[in-house]
Amino acid sequence: MASSGLELLWVSAPQLAQGIGRTLGISLLAIVFSSVGGFIYGVLRNLGVRWIDGVLRVYLELFRAIPVLVWLYLFFFGLPIFIGWSIPGFWCAVLVLSLWGASETGEVVRGALRSIPGGQREAGLAIGLRQLQLYGRVLLPQALRRMTPPLINVFTRLIKTSSLAVLIGVVDVIKIGQQIIERTYESVLIYGFLFVFFFLACYPLSAASRVLERRWNHS
Amino acid sequence: MAFDVEFALSTLPAFVSAVGVTLQVGFIAIGTSLCVALINAAITAFGWPILRPLVRVYVELARNTPLLIQLFFIYFALPALGIRLSGFASAIIAMTFMGGAYLTEILRAGIDAVPRSQIESGLSIGLSRWQLLRHVILPQAGILSLPALFANFIFLLKETTVVSAVAVPEILYTTKSYIALYYKTYEMLAVMTGLCVLLFVPMSLLLRLIERRLQHGQFGS
Numbered sequence: 001m002a003s004s005g006l007e008l009l010w011v012s013a014p015q016l017a018q019g020i021g022r023t024l025g026i027s028l029l030a031i032v033f034s035s036v037g038g039f040i041y042g043v044l045r046n047l048g049v050r051w052i053d054g055v056l057r058v059y060l061e062l063f064r065a066i067p068v069l070v071w072l073y074l075f076f077f078g079l080p081i082f083i084g085w086s087i088p089g090f091w092c093a094v095l096v097l098s099l100w101g102a103s104e105t106g107e108v109v110r111g112a113l114r115s116i117p118g119g120q121r122e123a124g125l126a127i128g129l130r131q132l133q134l135y136g137r138v139l140l141p142q143a144l145r146r147m148t149p150p151l152i153n154v155f156t157r158l159i160k161t162s163s164l165a166v167l168i169g170v171v172d173v174i175k176i177g178q179q180i181i182e183r184t185y186e187s188v189l190i191y192g193f194l195f196v197f198f199f200l201a202c203y204p205l206s207a208a209s210r211v212l213e214r215r216w217n218h219s
Numbered sequence: 220m221a222f223d224v225e226f227a228l229s230t231l232p233a234f235v236s237a238v239g240v241t242l243q244v245g246f247i248a249i250g251t252s253l254c255v256a257l258i259n260a261a262i263t264a265f266g267w268p269i270l271r272p273l274v275r276v277y278v279e280l281a282r283n284t285p286l287l288i289q290l291f292f293i294y295f296a297l298p299a300l301g302i303r304l305s306g307f308a309s310a311i312i313a314m315t316f317m318g319g320a321y322l323t324e325i326l327r328a329g330i331d332a333v334p335r336s337q338i339e340s341g342l343s344i345g346l347s348r349w350q351l352l353r354h355v356i357l358p359q360a361g362i363l364s365l366p367a368l369f370a371n372f373i374f375l376l377k378e379t380t381v382v383s384a385v386a387v388p389e390i391l392y393t394t395k396s397y398i399a400l401y402y403k404t405y406e407m408l409a410v411m412t413g414l415c416v417l418l419f420v421p422m423s424l425l426l427r428l429i430e431r432r433l434q435h436g437q438f439g440s
Contacts, residue, residue, distance in 0.1 A: 065424075067419070164287060195284055
């Protein structure tokens with residue numbers, strides 16, 4: 001079994017690689033978009049403008065409270081009937097994960113910005129920096145240390161959650177695995193492989209986050 | 220397109236029982252996860268030699284893999300090894316596997332936050348290790364980790380949506396089957412969204428409230 005199992009994985013490698021590419025593609029795109037969206041969210045929340053705060057809080061509560069899978073179904077089945085857009089499952093997953101991820105990263109960024117002493121902002125304004133310069137050169141660089149470990153944790157959650165894409169019909173690594181099982185009945189091997197694959201994708205990140213947190217907390 | 224109110228209403232009984240299933244899976248999983256976490260916390264606190272590294276391995280494995288894969292492994296792969304479980308049982312086991320690891324980490328962080336002097340004083344007045352854990356460490360660690368525990372209870376309740384993938388008739392599965400049977404996508408998405416908003420948004424707001432209260436309270440320190 002062991003040798004035939006490895007053989008099966010070897011033979012299926014090109015197919016699996018394609019699925020891995022799609023799974024990691026969704027994750028990476030969602031990580032990039034979430035980071036951009038999260039930084040914008042964090043800075044906007046930090047400006048303290050009433051109505052912007054209100055709008056963003058509703059957005060945050062909705063994406064925090066309602067499970068990602070529900071959002072996936074809403075966008076995948078709902079967009080075609082509500083606004084007549086039919087987007088492919090892949091991009092639907094990227095969109096939903098990005099919106100969810102941006103709310104999570106956004107809260108991390110906001111928290112990190114809030115933890116910076118007020119004197120920094122006042123000093124920046126006193127020497128005549130504009131808002132953009134204040135954030136780009138003073139506040140965000142300082143907040144970066146504080147936000148990096150939790151941000152990495154959000155990224156691992158995005159990778160894990162990208163697995164849900166299979167439920168709206170994306171042919172990701174899980175679907176490819178299921179197709180191989182249909183042919184070969186090697187369910188233990190394939191699900192074992194998927195387990196290891198996701199573990200290898202996430203563990204280095206969560207370990208790095210822990211190391212960084214410990215190191216930066218002490219300094 | 221017109222919203223078929225009559226149809227939406229006719230599905231309500233099914234959705235009522237679906238909410239019941241969601242809550243049932245969620246609360247059972249919270250209970251079992253808490254048991255697993257308490258056992259693991261005791262193992263970690265006592266520092267038992269072989270079990271302690273095993274707890275670490277378990278926590279890392281469970282936290283760094285998606286619930287969906289854990290669920291599929293239990294539901295689709297275990298039968299090949301002669302273990303055949305219903306969707307419901309698979310759901311509970313998978314959610315306990317994942318939830319137990321998350322809660323273990325939270326309790327560990329809580330235990331770490333109990334001041335050393337508390338433990339030393341406990342030992343110096345002659346408490347046994349079990350008494351120390353039960354009367355000194357766990358009460359304080361429990362209060363310290365309460366907000367995080369609540370957050371994870373809600374996280375687990377939300378994760379029950381994933382078990383729709385193994386035919387457990389909770390909210391999402393019911394939605395999907397009605398859509399597949401009657402093509403009433405519009406109505407069913409509306410019912411699904413409405414139920415989720417009613418169920419999860421108040422929980423989320425309640426959590427925010429608890430977090431704020433406990434932050435100000437600073438119990439146990």
